[in-house]
Amino acid sequence: MEVNVAIADIVRFEAGALIVGVFEGEERPEGDTARVDEALGGAISQLIGAGEIKGKLNQVTVIHSLGKLPAVRVAVVGLGKKADITAEKLRGVMAQACRGLRSRGAGTVAGTALGAGTAAIDWAKSTQAMTEGSLLGLYAFRKHITKEPDNGEIRQLTIVDTDAGKLVSLEDGLRLGRILARATNMARDMVNEPANYMTPTDMANAAVEVSRTFGLELAVLEREQALELGMGAFLGVAQGSRQPPKFLVLRYNGRSSAENDIALVGKGITFDSGGISIKPSEGMGDMKGDMAGGASVMAALSAIAELKPRINVMAVIAATENLPGGTALKPGDVLKSMSGRTIEIISTDAEGRLTLADAIAYARKQGAKNIVDVATLTGAMRIALGDICSGAFTNNQELVNKVIAAGSDAGERIWQMPMYDEYREQNKSDVADIKNTGGRYAGAITAAQFLAEFAGDTPWVHLDIAGTNMTEKERGYLVKGATGIPVRTLVNLVLALG
Incomplete structure (x- = not known):
C-alpha cells in the first residue's frame, strides 16, 4: 500500500x-x-x-x-x-x-x-x-x-x-x-518464510540484497574463515547440517571515524530441531522462526541506513541450522569458543547461545562500544512474560534504560530481568570453563548469564524475544505470524544514541 x-x-x-x-x-x-x-x-x-x-x-x-x-x-x-x-x-x-x-x-x-x-x-x-x-x-x-x-x-x-x-x-x-x-515487514517476511526458503545461504543472499539496496558494507564469512577465527562454538552447532553456515557482518558508517559505536547481534538459527537433544515433533515447524533475532538486526540496519544518523553501527548474524546429523554436536562434547573459553555441551538444544557467544566475541574484537543482542533464546522467557513483553538482561543499567525507552516509544514492551551473580553458579562445569545450560530453573536468566561471560565489560543488553517474535492471533497492528519485534526498538535506540 x-x-x-x-x-x-x-x-x-x-x-x-x-x-x-x-x-x-x-x-x-x-x-x-x-x-x-x-x-x-x-x-x-x-x-x-x-x-x-x-x-x-x-x-x-x-x-x-x-x-x-x-x-x-x-x-x-x-x-x-x-x-x-x-x-x-x-x-x-x-x-x-x-x-x-x-x-x-x-x-x-x-x-x-x-x-x-x-x-x-x-x-x-x-x-x-x-x-x-x-x-x-x-x-x-x-x-x-x-x-x-x-x-x-x-x-x-x-x-x-x-x-x-x-x-x-x-x-x-x-x-x-x-x-x-517497511523494515518491520521485511523482518516479518524473513521469519515467516519456510525453513527450506530461508537457509543460511538464503539469509546471506538477503544480506547481499540489503547491502546493495541501502548502501551497506557486507562481509560473508564462510566455514573456513570462521574456523580460522576460532569460532568453535558457532561451527559446533553447524556441524550437524549439510547447509553451509554463514557468518554475516553488515556495517553502516554514519560518521567518518572508524569507531564501532554499537553492534546489533542477532541469533540466526534458520531451523532448530534441537539437534541430538531433539525437540518434540509438535510445534517443531515453528522453529523456522529461530532466526528472528538475525532478521530483526538486518532489517533494523536497513532502516538506519535510510534515516542516516551520525553513528557507526554493525550487525552480526551467525546463521546456521541445528540438526541431528551423523556429524552433529553431542551432549558431553566440549567446544572452544572464539574468546578462548571452553564450553561443555549439556543440551544441543541450547544452541543459540553458542552461536551468540562467538558473534558477541567477534563484535568485541571489532571494538564495539556497545552491544545489543536479540534472540529467541529460551522457552523459559515465554513462560515468564508470555507474548506481551520481551525480557532484557544487562551488565550496564544506562544502556538498558535506553533500550527500554526506545521500546516504549515503539510500543514494544520490554521488562528488565535480574542478573544476580548467584545465578552464574548454575552454569559452572566440572570439565570446561562453562556449560551451555544451567538447568531447569531460571532458564532465561542462566542463558543470559552465559552470554554475559562473552560480553565481558563491554556495555551489553540481551533481548530475549522468544515470547514476542510470533503471535498466534491478530492483536492491534500485529497479525498472526511473525511480529517483527524488536526492529523499531533497535532503530529508535540507534537514533537516540546518534
Whole structure:
C-alpha cells in the first residue's frame, strides 16, 4: 500500500472511505469529524446520541455516504479517552480500521491526523503512528499461496490536513513511519518464510540484497574463515547440517571515524530441531522462526541506513541450522569458543547461545562500544512474560534504560530481568570453563548469564524475544505470524544514541 500526505479538505476528498475519529465521552463530533458529520446530515451525531458510537478505543462504525460526500463511506473510529491517547493506541486504531475497510472493498482511504493537537500527539507523531499502524496492520504473508485473497487490497492511504503550514510535520512523520514499517515487514517476511526458503545461504543472499539496496558494507564469512577465527562454538552447532553456515557482518558508517559505536547481534538459527537433544515433533515447524533475532538486526540496519544518523553501527548474524546429523554436536562434547573459553555441551538444544557467544566475541574484537543482542533464546522467557513483553538482561543499567525507552516509544514492551551473580553458579562445569545450560530453573536468566561471560565489560543488553517474535492471533497492528519485534526498538535506540 502507498501512503501519502496531502493538503486538502477531507470533506471534498474522493476515496473509497474516509477515517475520522471520536473520543470517548464526546457528546458531539469535533474538528474535521464535525465537518464530515455536517456533510452527512448529522448522521455521526445521531449515532452518538443513540449510543451506537461511544468512542471506545478501537470501535469502528462504518457509515455509507449515499452521495453526500465524494467518499463512498466513512469509518468513525473510537480513540478512547482523550487524556489517555498515545501513539501506540493510534497504531492499533488504524490497523483495526484499515482491516475493516479492506474487507469492505475500499481500495483507497483518506483520513485526518487522528489525535493531533492533544497533549501527547502532534501532527508528525500522529502521521507516523497512522502510517505504521496501517502498513503493519494490513501485512499479510501470501508468497506461497496461489489463490487470490477474497478481498482486494487497499492501494492508497492519504493523510490530509487543510493547513499548509503543517505539511513539513506531516511529511516528517510519514517518512519515519514508512521506513519503520517497511523494515518491520521485511523482518516479518524473513521469519515467516519456510525453513527450506530461508537457509543460511538464503539469509546471506538477503544480506547481499540489503547491502546493495541501502548502501551497506557486507562481509560473508564462510566455514573456513570462521574456523580460522576460532569460532568453535558457532561451527559446533553447524556441524550437524549439510547447509553451509554463514557468518554475516553488515556495517553502516554514519560518521567518518572508524569507531564501532554499537553492534546489533542477532541469533540466526534458520531451523532448530534441537539437534541430538531433539525437540518434540509438535510445534517443531515453528522453529523456522529461530532466526528472528538475525532478521530483526538486518532489517533494523536497513532502516538506519535510510534515516542516516551520525553513528557507526554493525550487525552480526551467525546463521546456521541445528540438526541431528551423523556429524552433529553431542551432549558431553566440549567446544572452544572464539574468546578462548571452553564450553561443555549439556543440551544441543541450547544452541543459540553458542552461536551468540562467538558473534558477541567477534563484535568485541571489532571494538564495539556497545552491544545489543536479540534472540529467541529460551522457552523459559515465554513462560515468564508470555507474548506481551520481551525480557532484557544487562551488565550496564544506562544502556538498558535506553533500550527500554526506545521500546516504549515503539510500543514494544520490554521488562528488565535480574542478573544476580548467584545465578552464574548454575552454569559452572566440572570439565570446561562453562556449560551451555544451567538447568531447569531460571532458564532465561542462566542463558543470559552465559552470554554475559562473552560480553565481558563491554556495555551489553540481551533481548530475549522468544515470547514476542510470533503471535498466534491478530492483536492491534500485529497479525498472526511473525511480529517483527524488536526492529523499531533497535532503530529508535540507534537514533537516540546518534
